[in-house]
Each structure stands twice: as structure tokens, then as C-alpha cells.
Amino acid sequence: MSVRLKLGFVPLVDAAALIVAQEAGFFADEGLEVELSREVSWATIRDKVAFGALDAAHMLAPMVLAQTLGVGSERAAMVAPLTLAMDAxxxxxxxxxxxxxxxxxxxxxxxxxxxxxxxxxxxxxxxxxxxxxxxxxxxxxxxxxxxxxxxxxxxxxxxxxxxxxxxxxxxxxxxxxxxxxxxxxxxxxxxxxxxxxxxxAPGAPDKVLGVTAAWAGANPATLDALVRALVRALAWAQAPENRRSLAALLSGPDYLGLSPEIVAAGLRTVAFGAPRPAPEQAAWLLAQMRRWGQVQGDDAAARVVYRPDLYARALGIA
CATH class of the missing domain: 3.40.190.10 (Periplasmic binding protein-like II)
Structure with a gap:
């Protein structure tokens, strides 16, 4: 019996993992029946994940930190078990x-x-x-x-x-x-x-998979399956021999709705090959947030939000 999920994304090339996993059958291979929902803005993504209208989403890397800290929106504890893209x-x-x-x-x-x-x-x-x-x-x-x-x-x-x-x-x-x-x-x-x-800033994290901490805690097996499917999709997207096919896939009307040539141009610098969510990256983001007066305090959020342990659990890595 499959598990039904609704995942949100904003039309960008770094939503590739969600789109590839859907179209290539990687979600289905993990027993997941996924509906992808194209959203109009990042604020919409944030609010829909927080209130349960989306189970998980393609999210801005600093957004999950801000949401957990309760800055810019109501506080909602988030976790990021996967990095979706850098340099995008x-x-x-x-x-x-x-x-x-x-x-x-x-x-x-x-x-x-x-x-x-x-x-x-x-x-x-x-x-x-x-x-x-x-x-x-x-x-x-x-x-x-x-x-x-x-x-x-x-x-x-x-x-x-x-x-x-x-x-x-x-x-x-x-x-x-x-x-x-x-x-x-x-x-x-x-x-x-x-x-x-x-x-x-080479290697700065761009997007992550974001879920609420409550959802992650209540659905560990489903989260593991979701991470596995997306890791497989990221590896496919990162492979140079797949970039032309990736551009064609992303260009579809339900996704980016642009010509494959423009999508291909946008893919040239994007890195999909480092999916482990590194707390060091979160610490860098928090440093930027402090520099520009958005937050104060220490880096505790980096340890509770960016979760390499969940990534390792899903992949069976010791």
C-alpha cells in the first residue's frame, strides 16, 4: 500500500530532485504516491508546510532556520534532512x-x-x-x-x-x-x-527539503523513503550525461514552462551532488542572518534544524 504525499515547489531548476523523482518513478519505487504542487511564492511554501497543507517542500535553506527561530513568521520547528542544491x-x-x-x-x-x-x-x-x-x-x-x-x-x-x-x-x-x-x-x-x-560564496546552500519537526517525528519511515527517492534523483540530475534530458523534463508546462534551451542555460552552474545537510552550512547562514540584523544568539538552530543524522538513517549510513 502506497503512502500519499503532497510536496510543494517553486518553479526553479533546483526543484529538479522532486520533479525527477516523480517523473522517473523514484517516488513510486519507495512506495510513495506523490502530488507535486507548484506554488507562487516562498511565503506560500512556508505557510503551507507549517500548517500541514503540504507534507514537505523544496524550501530556501535559511527559511527553515528562520521559521524554527520564529523570525519573520510564527515559530514552527523545522528540520532539513536533505540539501537539494548549491550554487543555483x-x-x-x-x-x-x-x-x-x-x-x-x-x-x-x-x-x-x-x-x-x-x-x-x-x-x-x-x-x-x-x-x-x-x-x-x-x-x-x-x-x-x-x-x-x-x-x-x-x-x-x-x-x-x-x-x-x-x-x-x-x-x-x-x-x-x-x-x-x-x-x-x-x-x-x-x-x-x-x-x-x-x-x-562557493558552496553556499541554496535549497533544502523542509518538513516540520512534528511531521518528521510522526512519519520516520515515510521521511526515510522520501529522502532515498530524492537522493537517487539528485544523483541522476548531477550526472552530465543527463543534463539535456533534465532540461527537457524541467521545461514542461507543469513545472517551469520554459524552453529547454533556457532551462539548460540555467542549469550550467547548479550543483546537485552534495545532498548531506551540513550543520556547518547552517552555521554560515546564521552568521549572515546575524550580520544583517535578522537574528541574534548562538548557532543552536544549526544543530537542531540541519539533520545529517536523518539523512544517514534514511540511507543506512553508520
Missing amino acids: SAVTVSTRLGVEADPSGRALAALVARRRELEASRLTFSVVFPFSTHNYLLRRWMAEAGVDPDRDVRLTIAPPPRMAELLAGGVIEGFCAGEPWNAVAVAAGVGTIAAHAAEI
């Missing part, structure tokens, strides 16, 4: 700015300085969620170039699929988001990728 995002700037690929951020800093001298309005950039690796990557990229992200520019929040549209419309001048939405902006001729995540 980029900073894209409007072609109107005339800034080329610039991992150092110096060209942006020069532009900001000129606008300050002219007393021009601040440039507006968007990130996908306050508690997101994208927020911390964009801030780090700016800060290391001498730009104060809280004073020298204006930061707003927007869902990933809207970023290219907002850039084209002149509502924002840049963004940091997951792929393939950077590739979409480039293909439309409205954006230039200034820096990839791997050029700003």
Missing part, C-alpha cells in the same frame, strides 16, 4: 546600467558613487525572500565592493518568476534569484549576469 543562483543587472559580468562588484560601486554625487535616486534591486541565500549573496557582493545594501541601494522582495518582467519594465535595476530566471532575463536581452553564486 546569480546576480543579474539591467542592460540599461551598462554593467558587464563583474564578480567584484566594482562597476556597480562606481555607478552608485556617481549617482550619489548627482543626488540621483537609489537603484532598486530585488531578492526572492528576506531569509534567502539570495539576499545574503547580493548583500555580500555589494558590501565587498564598498556598497552599503541598506543605504546605497533599495532592496525589495519579488517572486523568482517575476524578476525578468520587473527588470524589463524598469521597476528594478537588478536582482538575485535562482535559475532559470537569470537566464530568462539574458535571453530577453534585458539583463546581464554580473556574478554567479559560486563566484560570491
Whole structure:
């Protein structure tokens, strides 16, 4: 008898594990009957998991920490038994700015300085969620170039699929988001990728599998089966010989709804090959959250939320 689950995702290439596990039958092999639910925003994902409308979801790596700490939302103890992707995002700037690929951020800093001298309005950039690796990557990229992200520019929040549209419309001048939405902006001729995540903070965790601690405790065998299916899917997605097939699969109308060519462009830098949820990664995220005034205190959340022991249990690793 199969176990029925409803899993949420936001249309991004780093949702690949959920989509591959569904389409390749890896969930079914583990006795899981899964419904995938494409969600419109990260806040929707967060709330639906917390209140049980979703059993688990593709979630922002820092979101599960914030939720457990009760910052930005009602407190809900979460666990992350699996890392779904790293290096899956980029900073894209409007072609109107005339800034080329610039991992150092110096060209942006020069532009900001000129606008300050002219007393021009601040440039507006968007990130996908306050508690997101994208927020911390964009801030780090700016800060290391001498730009104060809280004073020298204006930061707003927007869902990933809207970023290219907002850039084209002149509502924002840049963004940091997951792929393939950077590739979409480039293909439309409205954006230039200034820096990839791997050029700003290599190996920074991007997305995790998120479940409530209560659900994990009540459903250990189901969680183990879910982790096993997703680990198998991650290995398939990471294999170079599968990247073309992966792009075609993700491009489907129920998933990303984009051309395989654009999806393939967005997949070039994404790493699926490190699924163990490392508390060291959580500690890095908490350090960023402290740096930018979102949380205070020690790294206890890193130990209770990022759970390599659950990953090891599912795979039978001693």
C-alpha cells in the first residue's frame, strides 16, 4: 500500500530532485504516491508546510532556520534532512546600467558613487525572500565592493518568476534569484549576469527539503523513503550525461514552462551532488542572518534544524 504525499515547489531548476523523482518513478519505487504542487511564492511554501497543507517542500535553506527561530513568521520547528542544491543562483543587472559580468562588484560601486554625487535616486534591486541565500549573496557582493545594501541601494522582495518582467519594465535595476530566471532575463536581452553564486560564496546552500519537526517525528519511515527517492534523483540530475534530458523534463508546462534551451542555460552552474545537510552550512547562514540584523544568539538552530543524522538513517549510513 502506497503512502500519499503532497510536496510543494517553486518553479526553479533546483526543484529538479522532486520533479525527477516523480517523473522517473523514484517516488513510486519507495512506495510513495506523490502530488507535486507548484506554488507562487516562498511565503506560500512556508505557510503551507507549517500548517500541514503540504507534507514537505523544496524550501530556501535559511527559511527553515528562520521559521524554527520564529523570525519573520510564527515559530514552527523545522528540520532539513536533505540539501537539494548549491550554487543555483546569480546576480543579474539591467542592460540599461551598462554593467558587464563583474564578480567584484566594482562597476556597480562606481555607478552608485556617481549617482550619489548627482543626488540621483537609489537603484532598486530585488531578492526572492528576506531569509534567502539570495539576499545574503547580493548583500555580500555589494558590501565587498564598498556598497552599503541598506543605504546605497533599495532592496525589495519579488517572486523568482517575476524578476525578468520587473527588470524589463524598469521597476528594478537588478536582482538575485535562482535559475532559470537569470537566464530568462539574458535571453530577453534585458539583463546581464554580473556574478554567479559560486563566484560570491562557493558552496553556499541554496535549497533544502523542509518538513516540520512534528511531521518528521510522526512519519520516520515515510521521511526515510522520501529522502532515498530524492537522493537517487539528485544523483541522476548531477550526472552530465543527463543534463539535456533534465532540461527537457524541467521545461514542461507543469513545472517551469520554459524552453529547454533556457532551462539548460540555467542549469550550467547548479550543483546537485552534495545532498548531506551540513550543520556547518547552517552555521554560515546564521552568521549572515546575524550580520544583517535578522537574528541574534548562538548557532543552536544549526544543530537542531540541519539533520545529517536523518539523512544517514534514511540511507543506512553508520
